[in-house]
Amino acid sequence: MAAAKSKSEPTRILVLGGGYVGLYTAYGLQKMLRANEASVTVVDPQPHMTYAPFLPEAAAGAIEPRHVVVPLRRVLKRCHVLTARVTKIENEKKSVTVEAADGHIEQLGYDILVVALGAVARILPIPGLVEQGIAFKTIGEAIYLRNHIMTKLDEAASTLDPELRKRLLTFTVVGGGFAGIEALAELEDMTRFAVENYYPNIKTSDIRWVLVEAAGRILPEVRETLGVYTVEQLEKRGIEVYLSTAAKSFENGHVVLSDGTEFDTDTIIWTAGVKANPVLANSDLPLDKRGRLEATAAMQVVGHPEVWTAGDNAAIPDLSRTEEDPTATCPPNAQHAVRQATLLAKNIIKVLRGGKPKDYFHKNLGAVASLGLHKGVADALNLKIKGFPAWLFHRAYHLKAMPTWNRRIRILFDWILGGLFRREVISLGQINNPKDEFARVSKS
Structure with missing residues (x-):
């Protein structure tokens, strides 16, 4: 059972989740709380926050992966950070059950609870998905994916089997939202750059990138004309785009689509x-x-x-749209998470000191997406922006939103060095299976 709080003890604030909302809520609290007014504990399975909009650039080698994560203990110096996974919430008992990093189970008590657990990948019952699919939600997945793709290029460059080579050089992305389009665009840029510069026996025409989207359009967050423009730009780069098409099976890397298309892929x-x-x-x-x-x-x-709650795990009324749709809630994107987190800490302080919280209201300023180096689309401030200006807008917006000046400066220098010396496309495939070589030697 969670220990009961003594009347003389500070108010116990428990923050579940160390993502953008959890980090910024705890950071705001530690700046505004008076001495002995409250204690703040942050619980997350990872000791860092990942800024998801930069994952595609980290995967493609434009940004050092360590620079898109923020160490929780470094930033939250006045908070207690517990590396653990939440398994149960019992608000009636003011208790949260967690599984700590060493595997032991613990109950944590609280007076104020902040639920900022975010979202996870939505898995559909498609045969072979769990065995063959690679998600794109964490920095570990981004690093793995980069090394995986570069390893496939190395294998394709050395194989004598034309069918295997074709399979190795076929890369499939399922999902046409921001995450899918930006990952596809950045990684296609990376593979094309690598082949043109370092793989003389592979032609760019040998590489096949495929996008599968069940809806009839991509990037639903921007106006439809920009979605059409994005498809046109992707197809000009040789990327195959399947709209209104569902994935039926991925068994053993054999992709079957709802329109009858079939092909083999390792990615x-x-x-x-x-x-x-x-x-x-x-x-x-x-x-x-x-x-x-x-x-x-x-x-x-x-x-x-x-x-209290905010971010992807919260259904917060979108006051900018409730007149036209009373059931409208804020979409799960970085723009809302950034602003909700800032207000959330202030609201908790107000209530803690006997005041009334302020309603969250933010009119959507638009959306912006990178389509690879020097390319992008933006639907912001009632303007349609394409190409290089949109790409600059994308970088400027997310650099400003990136937590801490430490990380902003490091990312800015990554971009500058990348412009001067080109991106790094080396394969570090051994990092995915670091013990294989040791095991092989032990058997010789």
Whole structure:
């Protein structure tokens, strides 16, 4: 059982999740809390926050992977950071069950709870998906994917089997949202650059990139004309785009699509949507039909004012759209997470000191996506921006949103060095199986 709090002890604030919302909420609290006013504990399975919009550039070698993560303990010096995974929330008992890094189970008590567990990849019941698919949500997956793709180029350059070579050089992305399009564009740029400069026996025409999207358009966050423009730009680069097409099977790397198309591949990148963290289902808090916490516009869980939430796991009313659609909620994107987190810390402080929280209101300023080096699309401030200006806009916006000046400066220097000396495309495939060589030697 979680230990009861003594009246003389500071208010216990427990933050579940160390992503953007969790990090910035805890950071805001540690700056505003008075001495002995409250204690803040942050729980996350990873000791760092990952800025997801930079994952495609990290995977493609434009940014050093370590620079897109923020160490929690370095930034949250006045908070207690616990590396553990949340398994159960019992708000009636003011208790959260966690599994610590060493495997032991622990119950944590609290007075104020912040649920910022984010989202996880949405897995569909497609044969072979779990065995063959590679998600694109974490820095580990981004690093793995980069090394995986570069390893496939190395294998293709050395094989004498034409069918195997074709399979190795076929790369598939499933999902046409921001994550899928940006990952596809950056990684296609990387493979083309690598082949043109370092693989003389592979032609760029040998490489096959395929995008599969079940809906009739891509990038639903921008106006349809920009989605059409993006498809046109991808197809000009030789990328095959299948719209209104579902994946039926991935068994043994054999892709079967709903329109009858079939091909073999060793690389299936799965970005077909996200869902709220399934841990929420193992709680006594109210959920909407999509498994997100039902929240007020002030980011308090409905019926439980001591529980706060924001980000991808929260159904927060979108006050900028509720007049036209009373059920409208904020979409799960970085733009809202950034702004919700800042206000969330201020609201908790206000309530802690007897005040009233402020409702979250943010009119969507638009969206921007990178389509690889020097290419992008933006739908912002009622303007349609394409090409190089949109790409600059994308970099400027996300550099500003990246937490801490330390990381911003490091990323800026990555870009400068990349412009001067070209991107790094070396394969570090051994990092995916570091013990293989040791095991091989031990048997000789």
